[in-house]
Amino acid sequence: MSNSFGSHLAYFSEQQCGRQWRAFLGALAEELAEQMSDDEIQSFMYVLGRRMGESVQPAEASTLEEMEAAANAIWADWNWGLVRFKDVQTSLEIIHDCAPFRAAFGAAGISWSGALLEGIYSRWFEAFGAGDDLVLRQIEIEEGEVDSYRYRLAHRSLFG
Numbered sequence: 001m002s003n004s005f006g007s008h009l010a011y012f013s014e015q016q017c018g019r020q021w022r023a024f025l026g027a028l029a030e031e032l033a034e035q036m037s038d039d040e041i042q043s044f045m046y047v048l049g050r051r052m053g054e055s056v057q058p059a060e061a062s063t064l065e066e067m068e069a070a071a072n073a074i075w076a077d078w079n080w081g082l083v084r085f086k087d088v089q090t091s092l093e094i095i096h097d098c099a100p101f102r103a104a105f106g107a108a109g110i111s112w113s114g115a116l117l118e119g120i121y122s123r124w125f126e127a128f129g130a131g132d133d134l135v136l137r138q139i140e141i142e143e144g145e146v147d148s149y150r151y152r153l154a155h156r157s158l159f160g
Contacts, residue, residue, distance in 0.1 A: 021104065029105035042115040049119020057127050064092075067128055071121075091154030094121055094136070098146050114138050114149040125153055135159060 032041050058070030068085045075081055081098030101113035115138065122136045130136075135156045142148040152158075 025104040026106055029109045033108060038112050041112040045112055045115035046119040046122075049116040049121075050123045051119075052116070053120040053123025053127075058124055061128065071124065091152045091158060094151040094153065096149045096151070099149060102147055110141060110143060110147060114141055117149055118151060121151055121153075 032044070036044065056074060058067065058074055061067040061070045064085050064087065068083060071083050075083060080100055081096060083097075084095045086093040086095065096117055099113070099117065101109055101116075105113050118136060118138045125134070125136055130153065133155050134153055136151055136153045137159055138149065139152045140150040142150070
């Protein structure tokens with residue numbers, strides 16, 4: 001019987017999605033995949049994320065650290081993992097770990113579920129005062145025992 005750190009992470013990751021929702025969300029993911037392309041599902045999730053970001057907004061913040069703490073307060077309440085904001089000179093990197101998407105939607109949902117967070121963070125940064133020239137985009141998904149979604153908030157010219 002293995003007692004590795006990775007198996008513990010996998011166990012806790014699985015707990016992020018309540019059992020009462022797994023059958024529904026799994027069926028929803030399968031139906032979305034049958035009815036829509038991955039790009040269409042991503043667009044749909046992005047719009048849902050923006051709506052969620054509008055309805056639940058973090059507490060007012062004036063520093064990057066306060067913004068991160070305000071976002072993490074919501075994620076802790078929802079049991080949706082945690083986020084780190086990292087200033088990387090020309091942009092802001094957003095790293096979201098331990099989101100419940102693998103447990104909720106299955107492995108197939110990993111490719112499009114990050115768009116939900118992209119929509120939420122886009123709306124939140126608008127509320128925090130990000131101007132029209134700043135754009136938030138998902139840049140990477142690191143899959144593993146704990147999936148990590150990476151986003152970048154930067155001037156639109158940096159995205160080409």
